[in-house]
Amino acid sequence: MDVFEALLEQNPATTTIKVVDMHTSGEPTRIVVKGYPDLAGDTLLEKRRCAREKHDDIRQRQATLVYIRDILMREPRGHEEMYGAILIAETELTRSGEADIGVLFCHNEGYSTMCGHATIALGRFLVDTRDLDIFPRRNALVYDAEAGTTALRLHAPCGVIHVQVPTDDGHSDASRPVSFLGVPSFTTARNLVVVIPPAVQWPRFRAQQLSEVTVDIAYGGAFYAIVAAAALGFPHGVRDADGTTLAEFDTATAALKKLLSPRKALFAHPTEPDLEFLYGVIVVEKARPGELGLCFFADQQIDRSPTGSGVMARVALAVDQGRLQIGEGRNYESVVSLGSEGNGFRGTAVEKLPQGVIVKVEGRAFYTGASSFIAEEHDTMPNGFIVGLPA
Numbered sequence: 154m155d156v157f158e159a160l161l162e163q164n165p166a167t168t169t170i171k172v173v174d175m176h177t178s179g180e181p182t183r184i185v186v187k188g189y190p191d192l193a194g195d196t197l198l199e200k201r202r203c204a205r206e207k208h209d210d211i212r213q214r215q216a217t218l219v220y221i222r223d224i225l226m227r228e229p230r231g232h233e234e235m236y237g238a239i240l241i242a243e244t245e246l247t248r249s250g251e252a253d254i255g256v257l258f259c260h261n262e263g264y265s266t267m268c269g270h271a272t273i274a275l276g277r278f279l280v281d282t283r284d285l286d287i288f289p290r291r292n293a294l295v296y297d298a299e300a301g302t303t304a305l306r307l308h309a310p311c312g313v314i315h316v317q318v319p320t321d322d323g324h325s326d327a328s329r330p331v332s333f334l335g336v337p338s339f340t341t342a343r344n345l346v347v348v349i350p351p352a353v354q355w356p357r358f359r360a361q362q363l364s365e366v367t368v369d370i371a372y373g374g375a376f377y378a379i380v381a382a383a384a385l386g387f388p389h390g391v392r393d394a395d396g397t398t399l400a401e402f403d404t405a406t407a408a409l410k411k412l413l414s415p416r417k418a419l420f421a422h423p424t425e426p427d428l429e430f431l432y433g434v435i436v437v438e439k440a441r442p443g444e445l446g447l448c449f450f451a452d453q454q455i456d457r458s459p460t461g462s463g464v465m466a467r468v469a470l471a472v473d474q475g476r477l478q479i480g481e482g483r484n485y486e487s488v489v490s491l492g493s494e495g496n497g498f499r500g501t502a503v504e505k506l507p508q509g510v511i512v513k514v515e516g517r518a519f520y521t522g523a524s525s526f527i528a529e530e531h532d533t534m535p536n537g538f539i540v541g542l543p544a
């Protein structure tokens with residue numbers, strides 16, 4: 154019996170959850186491997202709805218699902234910027250043979266519809282795991298000896314993501330990037346002018362006597378507003394943003410998101426109403442060196458990675474703008490990945506379909522640890538908390 158099991162025997166826990174932690178360009182993915190309860194629903198989106206709806210109960214009634222998500226995402230076991238992946242062994246597409254496994258992504262506010270950085274991390278983990286309780290179809294994955302990669306079809310809420318995982322001797326090879334082909338990505342608005350009412354203007358914007366911001370809206374498994382830093386009143390871009398500037402970017406992007414979110418027509422999805430919402434705002438450098446971006450998503454989390462789904466959206470936008478041709482790729486960086494060789498993502502426009510552009514995203518992920526989390530029976534703060542946010 155290890156020291157942790159011995160402790161548990163003395164102090165019975167209400168909940169025990171096992172996770173594997175990874176990072177992709179610095180952005181964490183906490184992969185829940187044991188202890189997450191079954192979700193009601195036949196389809197992955199129904200299961201996502203189940204997780205979300207219970208969430209609304211939680212603040213009053215402590216529904217189990219959110220209680221568990223809070224344990225993993227919030228302090229003291231997680232932190233405000235934590236990101237989670239909950240594996241769903243059976244979905245309608247695993248049953249039909251179109252996918253190998255399903256996943257729900259979670260963050261500080263709820264459950265997202267697409268996540269590129271977590272897909273890259275999951276690619277490695279799902280090739281490496283041998284636990285068939287976690288991944289029942291693991292042994293059906295197909296290895297391509299010539300390419301040295303294993304193919305994985307991940308059912309995310311936005312659709313099936315085709316992942317290629319570099320593999321060496323049956324294990325993922327951390328020295329080469331994981332790549333994936335996303336769902337069709339498309340633009341819904343270009344050069345949209347948003348008037349910023351004086352009451353919500355941020356100091357730098359007001360100081361320059363600006364009154365409106367031009368944005369593009371694009372979908373890459375989730376909807377993003379893409380805006381140049383200069384348009385928000387930051388002519389020096391995002392690369393040298395210090396704490397004060399980041400706080401002001403936070404205010405600016407939150408204001409923009411609030412103004413845009415009610416405009417439902419901008420977030421129209423051809424088939425799935427559950428995908429119709431503005432997930433994040435990506436502030437990009439005007440001169441676009443290395444396509445640097447700063448992404449605020451969910452409840453203003455800052456993505457440490459260059460945002461895989463955001464890269465899908467930005468590549469689709471660049472194709473529509475004529476800045477990128479099919480077959481061409483670009484490097485994408487975040488303020489964290491910038492400066493370290495090979496730490497960013499690469500996005501390539503692979504194919505143009507009637508539904509949108511198929512984008513290939515490449516990036517690298519690494520294991521950072523594995524943990525068992527518990528909440529003791531007598532824990533006085535079992536739900537966790539985030540300093541500065543309501544409990």
Ligand SMILES: O=C(O)[C@H]1NCC[C@@H]1O
Pocket residue numbers: 180236265267268269270271450456458459460461462463
């Ligand atoms: O890489 C991505 O697509 C994700 N990273 C955090 C926010 C997005 O979901």
